[in-house]
Amino acid sequence: EYSHIQGTRWNKNVLTYRIGRYTRDLRHSVVDSLIESAFSVWARASGLTFVRTNSHNADIMVEFVTYAHGDFYPFDGPRGTLAHAFGPGMGTGGDTHFDDDERWSAGAAGYNLLVVAAHEFGHALGLRHSRNPESLMYPTYKAFRPANLLSREDVANIKALYSNCFAV
């Protein structure tokens, strides 16, 4: 939701991401696959491609952090704000931080990492919040049935943002 600081969308269709600090709540392999799944949700709807890298100049840096963590938006301990992401752009653009004072899960316990990551990556791609409670981009957390993370509105919004990027 900091997309007001960055540009409105990425001007390339292959984006790299790097996972830095992990949470202790889940095995690394589980975090890796949930993050990959959250990106694939947007890849299918937008035509964008996301490539994981260990390079430090990845477009999107994904990290689990607590309280003050090097940007101007310190986290707040358990509950409250669960995560945040910067809108498209160089440097911190796209970077996505998860509050590691939350209990992260691959299922229904605590907060579902797939659901939160998919919301955050919507911001990282330039989407803002929706007033529609059915939308993944609704401002408050809802445990979705993973089958239908994106609402029709979310798909329409990401296509509107990235459709002409691939005008052949």
Ligand SMILES: CC(C)C[C@H](CS(C)(=N)=N)C(=O)N[C@H]1Cc2cn(c3ccccc23)CCCCCCNC1=O
């Ligand atoms: C949509 C998320 C995946 C990402 C957003 C953050 S962001 C930047 N990416 N849009 C988020 O964390 N929203 C808060 C919003 C929120 C709800 N409350 C709060 C109490 C204090 C502070 C924030 C909140 C009421 C109590 C419930 C607190 C736990 C759940 N928290 C939320 O739903």
Ligand SMILES: [Zn+2]
């Ligand atoms: Zn949000």
